[in-house]
Structures are given as structure tokens and as C-alpha cells.
Amino acid sequence: MSQAVPKHDVYQAIADPTRRKLLGLLSDKEMPVKEITGHFSMTRTAVSKHLRILEEAGLVRDRKVGRETRYRLDAEPLKELKDWLAYFDRFWENKLSMLRYYVEEQQEDPSDNDK
Amino acid sequence: MSQAVPKHDVYQAIADPTRRKLLGLLSDKEMPVKEITGHFSMTRTAVSKHLRILEEAGLVRDRKVGRETRYRLDAEPLKELKDWLAYFDRFWENKLSMLRYYVEEQQEDPSDNDK
DNA sequence: GAATTAGGAAACCATTTGGTTTCATATTGA
DNA sequence: TCAATATGAAACCAAATGGTTTCCTAATTC
Incomplete structure (x- = not known):
């Protein structure tokens, strides 16, 4: 019974371009923080924080291997x-549904000044 | 030639739960701001701002009808x-791809202390 | 034409976000 | 054992976010 309610949801997690890039990177293969950081122009700590947010959203997992x-x-x-x-x-x-929508719209409101 | 680069992207736009609810609401039918506001417990101005963000992301359009x-x-x-x-x-x-991934992981690194 | 209604604009505010630097801790390797 | 390496934690900061209130303008209606 770990965390029932994630602190960051998936919508929030993918809102940031850095984090989307991280997901792409990590889909290729597992990677340690230092190697990951090499793909970005920010500090290791910043990358680490993004990883935490992804982890809280359940989008990423980590395991310790040596140091x-x-x-x-x-x-x-x-x-x-x-x-x-x-x-x-x-x-x-x-x-089709969009088209039907527009047709109905025109009929119900003759004062349409859309264009 | 309106705005080539939207100020808010779609990822950011849907990150907020209020805005996701707005999209759901507006998929049913076109709605004026006042009616929209009735579905939320925040001020009209706040709703209006969310609508703007959605609009900047291209997810919503508006038209004036009367006032x-x-x-x-x-x-x-x-x-x-x-x-x-x-x-x-x-x-x-x-x-399958996931499975293969885990198998390779175990083989290449015997010091796995994941569990 | 005066009052009402619908909505946007501006100023303001607290909190969150995305980043940094600095320090602490654990694992290696010589 | 001691230096180097990998990472996380904490404190800090500027900017963005999500809200509010207050004011202004344009339609509408009486």
C-alpha cells in the first residue's frame, strides 16, 4: 500500500516539455541520472526534480544500482x-457531427454575426 | 496571418482540471460566458481567463452574439x-516489449537490488 | 435616455513552478 | 582509509499560475 493518491497527476506531469523529453529518452532504455542530465542544458538537480514529478505521477520508476x-x-x-x-x-x-452542429446553429440564431 | 506561435500549448492548456471540465462542457453545445460560469464555483472573471488560455491553445473559439x-x-x-x-x-x-526489457535487465546486471 | 446585463481589462495577491547553489551521504576505487 | 563519484535534500529566487476585486464599455430593455 504505497501512495493511493499521487501528488502530481499525469496531465500536470506532461505539461512541461522537459518532462515530455524525459519520457521519450527513458522509453529507449533505463538510464542513471548523470547520463540523463547529459541530454539537457540544466543542472543535475533540476533534472532530478523533474524525474521526481514524473515518478509521483507514476510515469517513471527508479532502482538503485551501486551508487x-x-x-x-x-x-x-x-x-x-x-x-x-x-x-x-x-x-x-x-x-459529420460538426457539420450538423453548424447547420443547427444557423437556424436557431438568425442574428449570427460570426463572419 | 493571425498568431503563428500560440502562447499556450495544448499540453499546458489541459493540465488544469477546470479547463478540462470546460472542454467537456463546450463539447455539448456552444455557451455564453455567464452560463458557463454557472457550472463552476469561481468568479466569471476566473472562468473567462481559463477560456482565454484554451483559446490561445486553439481548443476553443468564440463569437459575439448580441452582448x-x-x-x-x-x-x-x-x-x-x-x-x-x-x-x-x-x-x-x-x-512483450516490456517483458523482454525486464529479462535483459536481469541478465546484464546481477547486482539488481530492486525488490 | 437611464438602468440593467454581459463581458473584458487592469491591478493585485498567494501559491506553485522551474531553476539555481550549497551541503550531506553513500558507494567506489586506488 | 581516503579521494572521487553519484545523487538527494534544503534553502533560496524569479516568474508563472489561478484566483479575486474593481472599473469600463457595449448591448438591451423599460
Whole structure:
């Protein structure tokens, strides 16, 4: 029974470009902090903090190997995002619903000054 | 030639739960600010600011009708998110790659103290 | 035309965020 | 054992974020 409620959610976690890049990096392979830091132009401490946030969102796991801490991706929490996104599929994949929407709009409001 | 570089990107826009709720609301139908505000427990001004951020990310459009401003969803920018997400599909939909990963890990490093 | 209604703009505020530097601790390696 | 290495923790800081209140303008309605 570790942490039931994550302190950072996945939406927040991926909001930062550095963290998105981190996820990409760690999807290739497990990496210790020092190697990870080499891919960024910020201090090791800053990278470490981003890793913590990803970890709190469950997107990354770490294990100690000797004196280094290796991080790797855990993509599972991205499911939530995918599910959320799926709801909006009909709004751009199915253009028909959009079209119907606009037609109704024109009819119900003749004072339309949109254009 | 309006704004080539949006001030807020879609990742940032959906990071806030209020804004995600807004997108859900506006997917049903176009709505004026006052009606939208009724669905939240914050001031109209605060809601208005969230709408602005969504608009800057291209996720929402507005049109003036009389004295009211009606907002509606534009889901198109969510494609970017969907594309980004797609890259990670193999990491949880195809469990084989994950399995292979763990096996290699055990072999190459006997000092594993993960558990 | 005066009062009401819808909404944006500006100033302000507390908290969060993304970064830094500095210090402490554990593991190696000579 | 002692120096070097890898990392985390803590204190600090500027800027961004999410809210509020107060004021202004444009439509609407009586």
C-alpha cells in the first residue's frame, strides 16, 4: 500500500516539455541520472526534480544500482490521458457531427454575426 | 496571418482540471460566458481567463452574439496530443516489449537490488 | 435616455513552478 | 582509509499560475 493518491497527476506531469523529453529518452532504455542530465542544458538537480514529478505521477520508476539511480519509463498512467482524449474523437474524426452542429446553429440564431 | 506561435500549448492548456471540465462542457453545445460560469464555483472573471488560455491553445473559439460571447469547442489541436501519445502505445499495449526489457535487465546486471 | 446585463481589462495577491547553489551521504576505487 | 563519484535534500529566487476585486464599455430593455 504505497501512495493511493499521487501528488502530481499525469496531465500536470506532461505539461512541461522537459518532462515530455524525459519520457521519450527513458522509453529507449533505463538510464542513471548523470547520463540523463547529459541530454539537457540544466543542472543535475533540476533534472532530478523533474524525474521526481514524473515518478509521483507514476510515469517513471527508479532502482538503485551501486551508487547510481537508474530511471525507466512506466507508460501505464498514460492510459488515463488516452481515455480522456478518446471522448473527443468524434469531434474531429467524425466531421459529420460538426457539420450538423453548424447547420443547427444557423437556424436557431438568425442574428449570427460570426463572419 | 493571425498568431503563428500560440502562447499556450495544448499540453499546458489541459493540465488544469477546470479547463478540462470546460472542454467537456463546450463539447455539448456552444455557451455564453455567464452560463458557463454557472457550472463552476469561481468568479466569471476566473472562468473567462481559463477560456482565454484554451483559446490561445486553439481548443476553443468564440463569437459575439448580441452582448454575449459564446464559446465552443475546437478539438482539432488535441490531435497533437494524440500523436504524442501514440508513440507510447507499444509500452503498454504490447506487453512483450516490456517483458523482454525486464529479462535483459536481469541478465546484464546481477547486482539488481530492486525488490 | 437611464438602468440593467454581459463581458473584458487592469491591478493585485498567494501559491506553485522551474531553476539555481550549497551541503550531506553513500558507494567506489586506488 | 581516503579521494572521487553519484545523487538527494534544503534553502533560496524569479516568474508563472489561478484566483479575486474593481472599473469600463457595449448591448438591451423599460
